[in-house]
Amino acid sequence: MFIPRELGTHLGQLASWFPIVSVTGPRQSGKSTLVREQFPGFTYLNLEDPTLRALATEDPTGFIRDRGSALIIDEAQYAPELFSSLQVLSDERGTPGQYVLSGSQNFLLMEKISQSLAGRVGITHLLPLSFREALTARPDMSIEEFMVRGGYPRLYQVDMPPEIYYQNYLRTYVERDVTQLLNVQNAEAFQKMMKLLALNAGSLINYTGLARELGVSFATVKNWVSILESSFIVFALRPFHTNSRKTLTKTPKLYFYDTGLLCHLLGLHTKADLVRSPALGAVMENLIVAETAKCYHHQGVAPELYFYRDDSKIEVDLLDMTHEPRAVEIKSSVTFRSRHGKNLATVGSQLDIDPAQRWVVYRGEHSQQLEEFKAMPAAEYLRLNFTQPENPVR
Numbered sequence: 001m002f003i004p005r006e007l008g009t010h011l012g013q014l015a016s017w018f019p020i021v022s023v024t025g026p027r028q029s030g031k032s033t034l035v036r037e038q039f040p041g042f043t044y045l046n047l048e049d050p051t052l053r054a055l056a057t058e059d060p061t062g063f064i065r066d067r068g069s070a071l072i073i074d075e076a077q078y079a080p081e082l083f084s085s086l087q088v089l090s091d092e093r094g095t096p097g098q099y100v101l102s103g104s105q106n107f108l109l110m111e112k113i114s115q116s117l118a119g120r121v122g123i124t125h126l127l128p129l130s131f132r133e134a135l136t137a138r139p140d141m142s143i144e145e146f147m148v149r150g151g152y153p154r155l156y157q158v159d160m161p162p163e164i165y166y167q168n169y170l171r172t173y174v175e176r177d178v179t180q181l182l183n184v185q186n187a188e189a190f191q192k193m194m195k196l197l198a199l200n201a202g203s204l205i206n207y208t209g210l211a212r213e214l215g216v217s218f219a220t221v222k223n224w225v226s227i228l229e230s231s232f233i234v235f236a237l238r239p240f241h242t243n244s245r246k247t248l249t250k251t252p253k254l255y256f257y258d259t260g261l262l263c264h265l266l267g268l269h270t271k272a273d274l275v276r277s278p279a280l281g282a283v284m285e286n287l288i289v290a291e292t293a294k295c296y297h298h299q300g301v302a303p304e305l306y307f308y309r310d311d312s313k314i315e316v317d318l319l320d321m322t323h324e325p326r327a328v329e330i331k332s333s334v335t336f337r338s339r340h341g342k343n344l345a346t347v348g349s350q351l352d353i354d355p356a357q358r359w360v361v362y363r364g365e366h367s368q369q370l371e372e373f374k375a376m377p378a379a380e381y382l383r384l385n386f387t388q389p390e391n392p393v394r
Helices: 007-015 031-040 049-060 062-066 082-093 105-115 131-135 143-149 164-180 187-199 207-214 219-231 259-265 271-275 280-297 338-350
Strands: 020-024 043-046 071-074 099-102 121-124 233-240 253-256 305-309 317-321 326-330 356-361 372-376
Touching: 007 020, 007 031, 007 121, 020 031, 020 105, 031 071, 031 099, 031 143, 043 131, 049 062, 049 207, 062 082, 071 082, 082 099, 082 105, 105 121, 131 143, 131 187, 131 356, 143 207, 143 259, 143 271, 143 280, 164 259, 187 207, 187 219, 187 253, 187 259, 207 219, 219 233, 219 280, 233 280, 253 259, 253 280, 259 280, 317 338
Parallel strands: 020 099, 020 121, 043 071, 071 099, 233 305, 326 356, 356 372
Antiparallel strands: 233 253, 305 317, 317 326
């Protein structure tokens, strides 16, 4: 079953502008399926096939020229020799929409693109399914179920327990991507670091503490976290800075792009596990921040997302400055309390954010507009499209 992806529209636009488009993203996020659906008239080549890979490596120019344009080259990073040939041949033809590149080894793929194809490639990122996309496959799914299941398409195409899926996903990711291709020698410590990051999702990154806990160097931890970022497993949320004299933190927070993987690392395998866990608040916060980032990425918009924390311990979970400034406080409770918006009112006034764009997002079912902010159910928030500068929610 093909689940329609919001990135498809933007991908088609890029193909009308650039000779080459690339689709990167985490392993198994649906990249191959999307490009084959989006470009049905293109010839599909997967360089995980050893025979094709050998041909592409031995005679890269002939490999491409003999097959003409309108090519999808999947796992293109396995034949780095192709990229110089793609540059020459795409320049010769000079037309948009000639080649589509995709791959799971994002660090390697982007390295080759930046070296040989800069200015010729429209770059996109396909992340796991958003809640809105997942609802097309499971219309009655609750946000709690989605947090545990996550957004990897395979989990919506077959009735597989998430625990089984993520066990295999992590094994493949660590053994093939991290150990073999990126040459991380201590796979056990790397996996332990992933669990430690899960335990501290939404917290300020403490590289020194992680290094001490893992028994590795500070530089090693930073390198490993950068691998997770380039693999689209985690992402950093930067603190917001103003020109005022108020001291603001400079340390970013770390979030997971997929809450299903996060829950698996936390040992939360069912909805019941999650709602009874003290980690519910952190997972809920991770969900809202990650889904906001996904919405922008899948529309081809670079998100400008931050958090706010000052020396008075006043904090707001999410500042969305991409279009109209918006402040979001995230609560895992099903009951809304007016005190939940106290920091929104304070920070919103300091940053001159319209009260209509100060939202408390919570697990309850009822919207409520107060004088200084709005209470909004998470299920409503997750259905919004933030790429429109004028959001209709008031």
